[in-house]
Amino acid sequence: MSTTSAGLESRRRTKAGIGPLDYSRRLWIRLVLIGTFLFLYAPIVTLIAFSFNDSRRNIVWRGFTMKYYEKALNNDGLIEAFVNSLTIAFVSTIVSVILGAMVAILLWRFRFPGQAPYEGTVMLPIVIPEICMGVAMLAFFARIGWPAGLPWPLNLGSIIIAHISFSFPFVAVVVRARLAGFNRELEEAARDLGASQWQTFRDVMIPYMRPGLVAGGLLAFTLSLDDFVITFFTSGPDTVTFPVKVYSMVRFSVTPEVNAASTVLIIVTVLLTAIALWLQNRTQPKDM
């Protein structure tokens, strides 16, 4: 028996000692993998590196500097756009978490006529092309005569509404995945022990859902902070968000300030997403 398998083994091994299934050790596959990572990372890494480069031409390394971060910090338009983005993301996250959690509980708990089409409709904002949603929002706010020129932060209202509409279905997906692991006997036990529906919801359901709510909230926050296309169609001249501002700077020229501003946004979103995923994985039921 052992000789047969040893014989097989030696027949199946090539000269370099790579077995037929050792795809990850094959040279060409490794080259493709390394090439892909270079392709994916080289542009972003150079973008970050050159935000610290002491040269306007931005091609040759001329020494380390933080002056473009300083410049970005002193760029009032950029800071205003960043504050707008954070405000929008903050408000839209709160509403999205509430609406998303409601949808998640509804779909998880109840069986009702028309459930499948309802679910399909709620998930529609996730699948339709961003440009379609953008122009729909533009037409909608123009048609209903959404007031322009409101004082800050009310002038951000239309952008916030648009962001909530595309974020809350994502929150619903995340929270529902969390709810799938909920043991309904806990709820029954609470009811048997005399808790009211509201008490059960507040003291049993909400604490169980919390990691899902936090993960969904962070996702909504990142989606809002990152969104360009839909915001591009709902923002006006005095409601510029950070990505819209960066877009107008990018159209104009490639400068180290844009690199510095972009680096800040990259760090913020990568950190937020990492926390969200970590929370979600940590709390995901084992069998999922």
Place this chain on the structure above:
Amino acid sequence: METWRRNPLVFWIFLVPPTIWLAAFFLVPLGLIWVFSFGEKRGLVDIEITWSLANYVRALEPLYLQIIAKSLWMAGLTTAICLVVAFPVVFAISFAPPRWKPILLLLVILPFWTNLLIRTYALIAVLRTRGYINFTLEWFWDGGNQILTAVGLGDLQLLGASFQPLQLLYNNTAVVFGLVYVHLPFMVLPLYASMERLDKSMIEASLDLGASQARTFFSVVAPLAKPGIVSGLIITFIPAMGSFLTPNLLGGTDSQMIANVIERQFKSANDWPFGAALSFLLMYATFGALAMRSLLARGSPGTEHGA
């Protein structure tokens, strides 16, 4: 799961707020542009709803048909390149030592977390005439010239009189390059999921029975990974087809895709009914692709739903 009748009050509490939001701030806006798409432009801002199909017919004019065909072609090419690149990457990750798998997978997803606009901007810095690629090429050109001068061939100008930077930006190639850059993770993830589910001993058996690596790939791996391939193809194709930012920033005048035409109708050309009709054509194409996916998924065994 319980029927809603058992607890109608709680059911309504959870049903009403999200449903009202969805209806007021998503379905009504969509419905509005759907109605607009059957209208006619009257003056600067007025739109008269005439229920004519004129806007859809106009989309069939050669000019727009060409743009739609171009969008389909660029999205299709992007999807095909992503598939060809993603397969070796997925093989490498899937057969890597278990300790490495999550790290490699994370490395594929990580760029996906950074802002689309910023990734596109990063590509501009790489591709532009004074960008990193042309800078590297110029460096090689200088080096080559110095060597030629050193061996006494400098006066012949074998490499041309001066360095000519390549025009890498503002053309179709740049757009496809950018689309692949952005959409590669969409292809890798579903492919990886179905490779992980695939019983590796099947591949071993096929090789043991004398099939070549190529034959094993096409007759064993590809059919078994079909659900992942189909998912990957479709979820790469859909966003690529509707891309706005990539053709807008990396493309030239002749590499505009359907989303750019839609944007122009709503912003500068101010022909909302026509833009609305184009939006709905794009949306119908999206639904068609999604329907195709579930249809193909139903036909193959061992498919999971929802992912």
